Amino acid sequence: MTTAPTNAASAEVTPIDRQARGPLLLLLVLxxxxxVPSGIFALLASIQLHSPQFLTDCEWLTHGRLEALQETAxxxxxxxxxxxxxxxxxxxxxxxxxxxxxxxxxxxxxxWNLGLVxxxxxxxxxxxxxxxxxxxxxxxxxxxxxxYAAMAISGVLAWSGRRTDSTFAAHWxxxxxxxxxxxxxxxxxxxxxWLPVRGTVQAIAAGWYAQGVWTLWLAPLALAGCYxxxxxxxxxxxxxxxxxxxxxxxxxxxxxxxxxxxxxGGPVPxxxxxxxxxxxxxxxxxxxxxxxxxxGVASAPGTGATFIRFGxxxxxxxxxxxVLTSFRAVAxxxxxxxxxxxxxxxGYYGAISMMFFGAVxxxxxxxAGRAWSSAGLVAGHRGLVMLGxxxxxxxxxxxxxxxxxxxxxxxxxxxxxxxxxRLPLLLNTCAQATLLVANLLLVVNLIRTMATxxxxxxxxxxxxxxxxxxEAPAS
Amino acid sequence: xxxxxxxxxxxxxxxxxxxxxxxIGSHAQLGNLVPFYDDAEGQAFPQRSSGIAARGQLVxxxxxxxxxxxxxxxxxxxxxxxxxxxxxxxxxxxDYVHQSRPQLGASRLGPDLKNFGARKPVVASELDIFNxxxxxxARHPAYPFLFETRKVSGEVSAxxxxxxxxxxxxxxxxxxxxxxxxxxxYLLSLTSGYDYPESKPVVLSKKVEGTK
Amino acid sequence: xxxxxxxxxxxxxxxxxxxxxxxAHEKLLGAQPDEKGHYRLAPLNxxxxxxxxxxxxxxxxxxxxxxxDARVYNENxxxxxxSGEAPAAIDPLVLGKKLFNNAACNVCHQPTGLGLPGAxxxxxxxxxVTGSDEKLIRILLHGLQGPIKVAGMDYNSxxxxxxxVAGSGFNWSDDKIAAVLTYIRQEWGNQASGVSxxxxxAIHAKExxxxxxxxVELEKLP
Numbered sequence: 001m002t003t004a005p006t007n008a009a010s011a012e013v014t015p016i017d018r019q020a021r022g023p024l025l026l027l028l029v030l031x032x033x034x035x036v037p038s039g040i041f042a043l044l045a046s047i048q049l050h051s052p053q054f055l056t057d058c059e060w061l062t063h064g065r066l067e068a069l070q071e072t073a074x075x076x077x078x079x080x081x082x083x084x085x086x087x088x089x090x091x092x093x094x095x096x097x098x099x100x101x102x103x104x105x106x107x108x109x110x111x112w113n114l115g116l117v118x119x120x121x122x123x124x125x126x127x128x129x130x131x132x133x134x135x136x137x138x139x140x141x142x143x144x145x146x147x148y149a150a151m152a153i154s155g156v157l158a159w160s161g162r163r164t165d166s167t168f169a170a171h172w173x174x175x176x177x178x179x180x181x182x183x184x185x186x187x188x189x190x191x192x193x194w195l196p197v198r199g200t201v202q203a204i205a206a207g208w209y210a211q212g213v214w215t216l217w218l219a220p221l222a223l224a225g226c227y228x229x230x231x232x233x234x235x236x237x238x239x240x241x242x243x244x245x246x247x248x249x250x251x252x253x254x255x256x257x258x259x260x261x262x263x264x265g266g267p268v269p270x271x272x273x274x275x276x277x278x279x280x281x282x283x284x285x286x287x288x289x290x291x292x293x294x295x296g297v298a299s300a301p302g303t304g305a306t307f308i309r310f311g312x313x314x315x316x317x318x319x320x321x322x323v324l325t326s327f328r329a330v331a332x333x334x335x336x337x338x339x340x341x342x343x344x345x346x347g348y349y350g351a352i353s354m355m356f357f358g359a360v361x362x363x364x365x366x367x368a369g370r371a372w373s374s375a376g377l378v379a380g381h382r383g384l385v386m387l388g389x390x391x392x393x394x395x396x397x398x399x400x401x402x403x404x405x406x407x408x409x410x411x412x413x414x415x416x417x418x419x420x421x422r423l424p425l426l427l428n429t430c431a432q433a434t435l436l437v438a439n440l441l442l443v444v445n446l447i448r449t450m451a452t453x454x455x456x457x458x459x460x461x462x463x464x465x466x467x468x469x470x471e472a473p474a475s
Numbered sequence: 476x477x478x479x480x481x482x483x484x485x486x487x488x489x490x491x492x493x494x495x496x497x498x499i500g501s502h503a504q505l506g507n508l509v510p511f512y513d514d515a516e517g518q519a520f521p522q523r524s525s526g527i528a529a530r531g532q533l534v535x536x537x538x539x540x541x542x543x544x545x546x547x548x549x550x551x552x553x554x555x556x557x558x559x560x561x562x563x564x565x566x567x568x569x570d571y572v573h574q575s576r577p578q579l580g581a582s583r584l585g586p587d588l589k590n591f592g593a594r595k596p597v598v599a600s601e602l603d604i605f606n607x608x609x610x611x612x613a614r615h616p617a618y619p620f621l622f623e624t625r626k627v628s629g630e631v632s633a634x635x636x637x638x639x640x641x642x643x644x645x646x647x648x649x650x651x652x653x654x655x656x657x658x659x660x661y662l663l664s665l666t667s668g669y670d671y672p673e674s675k676p677v678v679l680s681k682k683v684e685g686t687k
Numbered sequence: 688x689x690x691x692x693x694x695x696x697x698x699x700x701x702x703x704x705x706x707x708x709x710x711a712h713e714k715l716l717g718a719q720p721d722e723k724g725h726y727r728l729a730p731l732n733x734x735x736x737x738x739x740x741x742x743x744x745x746x747x748x749x750x751x752x753x754x755x756d757a758r759v760y761n762e763n764x765x766x767x768x769x770s771g772e773a774p775a776a777i778d779p780l781v782l783g784k785k786l787f788n789n790a791a792c793n794v795c796h797q798p799t800g801l802g803l804p805g806a807x808x809x810x811x812x813x814x815x816v817t818g819s820d821e822k823l824i825r826i827l828l829h830g831l832q833g834p835i836k837v838a839g840m841d842y843n844s845x846x847x848x849x850x851x852v853a854g855s856g857f858n859w860s861d862d863k864i865a866a867v868l869t870y871i872r873q874e875w876g877n878q879a880s881g882v883s884x885x886x887x888x889a890i891h892a893k894e895x896x897x898x899x900x901x902x903v904e905l906e907k908l909p
Binding site: 057063128176253257262328 | 482483485486487490492493494496497498501504505506508536537538540541543545549550553554555558565566567568570571574575576577579581582583584585586611612613614615616617619620
Binding site: 240271 | 694695696697698699700701702703704705706707708709710711712713714715716730733736737740741743744747748751752753754755756757758759760761762764
């Protein structure tokens with residue numbers, strides 16, 4: 001329930017946005033642009049899955065390197081830039097003051113993206129570290145840590161210097177993501193690259209980092225955006241918000257233990273996989289809290305809410321699948337198959353990216369001071385990206401089922417498993433092509449929106465309706 | 476969660492707990508694993524691989540072979556690994572102590588390679604590997620950049636080969652580059668070697684001594 | 688042109704202000720200073736669910752974590768045997784043959800057990816081997832010095848000590864001693880009983896660290 005605002009400072013575009021326009025739009029544009037190379041890499045890699053001789057002459061694009069390129073560009077290009085922009089903006093808006101230290105943010109963004117380009121060239125020429133989600137070559141890694149820290153300074157300052165004493169869930173998640181990533185990255189660098197641990201402990205540490213990318217970095221960034229946007233657009237208080245602190249601490253403290261589920265039956269002691277089962281089950285609590293809190297998005301209006309609805313549903317499904325596939329009886333059928341890839345795709349594209357898309361659609365008009373340039377492109381992107389996500393997840397999951405069933409029986413040769421997977425993998429390729437086209441539409445839309453943004457007079461006058469005050473429901 | 480420093484400290488504690496538990500805990504248990512000395516055999520296992528095989532593992536890593544091949548055999552009653560001839564026993568942590576960067580892999584688009592050098596009934600020869608890597612197959616990419624065609628100087632090199640279906644160019648030979656040779660040496664060095672005590676199911680009782 | 692239509696997909700309208708979002712949710716957490724410190728716990732059913740998960744987790748860890756032991760790779764292992772199969776017993780003949788031929792015994796006694804005439808006594812057709820095991824066990828444990836008559840020939844070499852005794856260069860455990868002795872007593876046509884680990888242990892405990900035996904001392908034994 002809402003009441004009329006008591007002061008006139010309820011305009012949606014405030015000096016906070018105007019001042020943050022440059023750096024945050026830079027991050028958003030860079031992030032969205034990275035979707036294109038990452039999409040191209042993904043498309044090429046998906047073709048190689050069913051036609052291994054594709055591009056086989058080119059050493060830079062051999063399948064292993066292409067997969068490393070794709071995941072690095074996606075995570076450290078698209079997700080990092082956009083997630084950071086969302087976190088900074090949320091902290092600024094909730095903090096009540098314009099962002100400080102934005103020069104650091106711009107410098108950090110430039111060095112981060114330059115480092116990433118250098119890192120991708122390094123991966124293509126054979127310097128990848130071979131650790132999943134941590135493939136950036138060792139000579140680029142320290143630069144990335146410092147660049148990230150430079151970008152994050154602004155956010156942490158916005159939080160510590162906030163206007164009100166109280167905090168909101170979006171605060172916690174945004175600060176957690178900004179604060180924890182450098183520690184996580186440095187810790188992984190130490191135990192994997194500088195002073196490598198022995199033998200299979202490397203696999204355990206790499207699994208910890210890969211799980212941390214989801215649990216300690218990207219999921220908090222996505223949830224920060226959702227926690228901010230959902231009450232703003234729905235105009236209602238989040239339901240069961242009292243559980244939110246517990247859900248937050250559950251994600252952070254328990255989540256990073258679940259990486260052990262990839263090492264079921266592997267050359268590690270049994271307790272690692274068992275801890276993963278137990279902690280995946282405990283994570284159900286976090287997913288329950290998220291489901292309860294975000295019930296209101298089901299009826300919220302707007303483009304951002306549409307994407308967030310999809311993203312939250314995918315997020316909850318990912319949590320459920322994590323628990324199911326961490327049990328050894330189920331892992332027997334899904335381990336080492338494309339089903340695990342389908343889960344990754346569902347999580348990083350279906351959940352995190354869709355929540356990011358929702359935040360991007362919400363943010364850009366406020367930063368740029370004008371609406372998106374084309375409703376058609378918005379609808380096109382929305383439809384195609386949802387189609388693409390569903391298609392790729394379905395294709396990979398079907399391929400995974402075939403593969404799992406085939407692998408279990410020793411009499412089924414790998415050749416016949418491969419033939420059985422051909423069709424679902426073709427579906428995956430079509431879906432990847434769809435995703436690439438969808439993201440190209442977004443790029444075009446964004447550039448057209450930006451093209452008129454900073455040159456003409458600020459046209460925000462009729463853009464936003466005045467907002468009301470949110471009242472807590474009577475207890 | 477208003478108190479700034481306390482909140483940040485709390486965040487640090489949560490990440491420290493998971494890092495300490497997962498990484499440092501495993502390191503405490505497995506970080507000091509030493510090769511197992513067998514009195515009867517009079518030597519320690521696993522044995523170190525040759526230098527060229529160790530370099531071959533780096534080639535394996537930078538080509539990203541681990542994106543489609545695993546190098547971890549699961550125990551016989553869990554999956555069909557043994558029935559497929561990929562290994563008679565489970566891979567244990569001790570198998571990897573001499574490897575600088577174990578390539579465990581997480582996907583089995585292709586077969587497991589942990590015991591590639593010990594396949595029954597017959598192990599592939601180096602020439603088979605060169606042929607396979609050069610031409611690939613309908614289900615496996617080719618790696619022609621691991622080979623080079625060079626002018627024959629003097630006599631034809633011992634390592635030169637002719638892939639099926641290719642006509643020889645007079646005066647030129649096809650050989651594997653250093654990378655190709657080390658990769659083949661690495662693949663042939665992949666054997667399981669020895670049955671460690673912990674690779675059989677451990678019956679825990681007070682009397683069983685440790686496996687140090 | 689007014690973009691403030693609520694259903695325009697090109698711009699999302701915010702319904703409420705930021706400050707009110709923060710304050711309204713803070714009220715829900717019950718921590719506003721004007722509240723009387725009435726802190727509301729999360730809903731009971733949510734907390735029940737969390738406790739249920741923790742209980743499941745604890746039980747599962749107790750059964751399947753292998754007691755957090757670094758040697759346990761199979762999660763089904765239980766104390767006292769459970770569903771783990773017993774490790775296969777090692778055949779003493781196999782182990783004994785391996786030990787014999789591992790450059791320990793075969794260099795002197797030869798893989799054929801025939802020894803070197805005049806220098807190293809044979810193990811084939813020898814009463815010392817197929818006769819009483821009391822003497823044989825001691826010979827292998829502590830070594831033998833001085834003249835000895837084997838199969839009608841005289842030998843005068845030094846047999847090193849193989850057991851875990853002072854001065855031993857081999858330090859073989861009792862079960863290795865038993866395995867090798869079982870092997871030589873049943874190989875090359877010898878047909879004597881095997882040697883048990885318990886007997887070796889008993890003799891080892893009784894004699895402790897003994898100097899290498901002489902034939903005179905050994906003949907005093909049963």
